[in-house]
Amino acid sequence: MAPYKRKDGYYHRAKEEGYRSRAVYKLKQIDERFNIFKNGDVVVDLGASPGGWSEYAVDMVGEGNVLAVDKERMRDIQGVSFHKGDVTDENFVRRISIIAGDVDVVISDMSPNITGNYSMDHARSVFLARHALKFSYLTLKDGGNFVVKVFQGEDFKEFMDQVKKSFDFVQGHSPQASRESSSEMYVIGKGFHGSR
Numbered sequence: 001m002a003p004y005k006r007k008d009g010y011y012h013r014a015k016e017e018g019y020r021s022r023a024v025y026k027l028k029q030i031d032e033r034f035n036i037f038k039n040g041d042v043v044v045d046l047g048a049s050p051g052g053w054s055e056y057a058v059d060m061v062g063e064g065n066v067l068a069v070d071k072e073r074m075r076d077i078q079g080v081s082f083h084k085g086d087v088t089d090e091n092f093v094r095r096i097s098i099i100a101g102d103v104d105v106v107i108s109d110m111s112p113n114i115t116g117n118y119s120m121d122h123a124r125s126v127f128l129a130r131h132a133l134k135f136s137y138l139t140l141k142d143g144g145n146f147v148v149k150v151f152q153g154e155d156f157k158e159f160m161d162q163v164k165k166s167f168d169f170v171q172g173h174s175p176q177a178s179r180e181s182s183s184e185m186y187v188i189g190k191g192f193h194g195s196r
């Protein structure tokens with residue numbers, strides 16, 4: 001059975017502040033701690049729907065550009081171009097990487113459909129995170145940043161080690177806004193330098 005999600009303080013705050021999802025506070029807290037965005041950045045938001053992260057990113061990049069990608073539809077956000085498709089589909093990814101050009105920041109909040117089976121959910125989450133990392137290899141500029149959600153479990157360390165090969169700084173982090181969900185972590189990679 002899927003875990004019951006409480007409508008907590010962040011849910012109500014998102015409603016009050018006009019954001020589409022409480023997830024926005026996870027990215028905000030990550031950004032406040034790790035300085036992910038700067039004015040003028042090109043950002044790709046993978047697994048963007050319903051759009052809280054894209055709403056935050058578009059505010060942070062000013063004259064920059066935000067491309068949002070999801071296999072589900074997303075209502076328009078001013079200043080964000082939305083592309084519907086599956087990040088595990090190679091042809092779609094190639095197309096998006098051409099549209100995006102050189103990217104400063106790749107963010108991914110992609111989640112599998114939660115089954116409640118801990119190891120299956122973990123494995124599917126790592127699978128999506130690896131696709132997000134692959135996308136960052138294709139598009140990130142030198143010095144670019146990466147934020148990706150991964151459910152903790154046996155393959156978490158291996159995934160972190162893989163990210164460490166391509167970024168100067170890598171850290172796993174659980175923002176306060178995600179603490180209700182015990183297995184959700186974000187891996188932050190800063191200073192992309194390709195795979196050495």
Ligand SMILES: C[S@@+](CC[C@H](N)C(=O)[O-])C[C@H]1O[C@@H](n2cnc3c(N)ncnc32)[C@H](O)[C@@H]1O
Pocket residue numbers: 020021023024046047048049050051052053054069070071072085086087088109110111112128
């Ligand atoms: C937790 S939601 C993202 C919430 C979003 N960050 C926000 O702030 O509103 C996870 C999203 O990942 C998307 N997703 C899962 N697998 C995907 C895939 N293979 N390709 C594209 N999107 C995917 C889902 O459709 C879902 O909309």
